[in-house]
Amino acid sequence: MEKHVPTRSEAFELLKEFNKEESHIKHALAVESVMRHFAELFNEDVEKWGIIGLVHDLDYEMYPDQHCKKVREILTERNWPEDYIRAIQSHGWKHCSDVEPVEKMEKVLYTIDELTGLIAATALVRPSKSILDMKAKSVKKKWKQKGFAAGVNREVIEEGAEKLGMDLTKVIEETIKGMQKVAEEIGLKGTGLFSKPSLKP
Numbered sequence: 354m355e356k357h358v359p360t361r362s363e364a365f366e367l368l369k370e371f372n373k374e375e376s377h378i379k380h381a382l383a384v385e386s387v388m389r390h391f392a393e394l395f396n397e398d399v400e401k402w403g404i405i406g407l408v409h410d411l412d413y414e415m416y417p418d419q420h421c422k423k424v425r426e427i428l429t430e431r432n433w434p435e436d437y438i439r440a441i442q443s444h445g446w447k448h449c450s451d452v453e454p455v456e457k458m459e460k461v462l463y464t465i466d467e468l469t470g471l472i473a474a475t476a477l478v479r480p481s482k483s484i485l486d487m488k489a490k491s492v493k494k495k496w497k498q499k500g501f502a503a504g505v506n507r508e509v510i511e512e513g514a515e516k517l518g519m520d521l522t523k524v525i526e527e528t529i530k531g532m533q534k535v536a537e538e539i540g541l542k543g544t545g546l547f548s549k550p551s552l553k554p
Contacts, residue, residue, distance in 0.1 A: 357432040364404045371427070372414045379539045381407050383469045383532050384462070386539075390531030391461045402458055405440045409462060421445035421452075448509075454516065464513025465528050467505050471495065472529055474502040476541045483543025484536050489525040 359367075368381055388406030392399040412423035421442050428438045436456075443454040444462045454463040475495045476484040495501045514524045536542040 356434040359404055359431075359433060359437075361400065361404055361407070364407050367431070368408055368411060371411050374414055377410060377414050380469065380473075381410060382535050383473065383539045384409055384466060386535040387465045387469060387528050387531030388458075388462060390527060390534065391465070392458075394527060395457060395461075397458065401437070402461070405437055405458065406462060409441050409444050409466065411441070421450035448506075454513070457517070460513060460516045464510055464517060464524060465531075466509075467507075468510045468525065468528050469532060471502050471505045471507075471510075472525070472532060473539070473541060474505070476543070479543075481543040482541070484529065484532055484541040485543065487529055489522050489529065492525050492529070493522065 368378065372378055372381070385403045385407040389399050389403040391397075392402035408424075408428075410420075412427060413420045416423040421444070424441055425438050428441070439452060440454075440456065440459045440462060442450045442452040443459040444450075444466050446453050446463060454460045472484065472487075472492055475492050476482065476487055478495075479487065479491065496507060510524075511521060514521045517524070532539065532541065
């Protein structure tokens with residue numbers, strides 16, 4: 354049986370079926386946009402990378418104890434391609450999954466998932482409450498404060514950057530750029546003094 358390659362709108366409907374919390378939807382949109390940005394950067398399949406980013410936490414809200422495992426069941430039932438499922442499972446490597454990120458797409462997702470949380474938290478404590486005027490140095494400053502966004506696993510981000518063979522500052526810079534594209538949708542446009550093109554859901 355031929356696998357079903359999902360469209361972006363199908364993926365978004367599926368996300369909303371399993372996720373009701375606004376914070377989870379915003380996180381999904383942030384990760385989607387960053388994945389699309391990195392796909393462009395690496396000349397990869399932008400649509401595919403974006404969809405994987407969009408549904409990477411599909412099972413987290415309803416099945417937190419089975420995170421990165423239940424998603425295989427959900428997507429297999431819907432006949433999604435194996436490489437999509439594997440990539441999604443790999444972002445929880447060593448924490449809730451034994452699927453190691455090997456492909457570039459998997460390594461990017463593994464690296465930027467936690468990082469988007471740290472960047473969002475950093476943006477919200479800035480005077481502008483905006484990501485649009487933010488630079489990597491602001492994130493690096495907060496990185497060193499272990500009490501700040503303490504839930505963010507900095508080791509995962511460092512390990513991911515190493516797997517990608519990228520400098521950590523460069524990874525942060527590109528992740529910020531990816532998130533800036535959906536600043537309004539993810540609630541990080543701030544005071545509205547800045548304007549960037551938007552990627553509508």
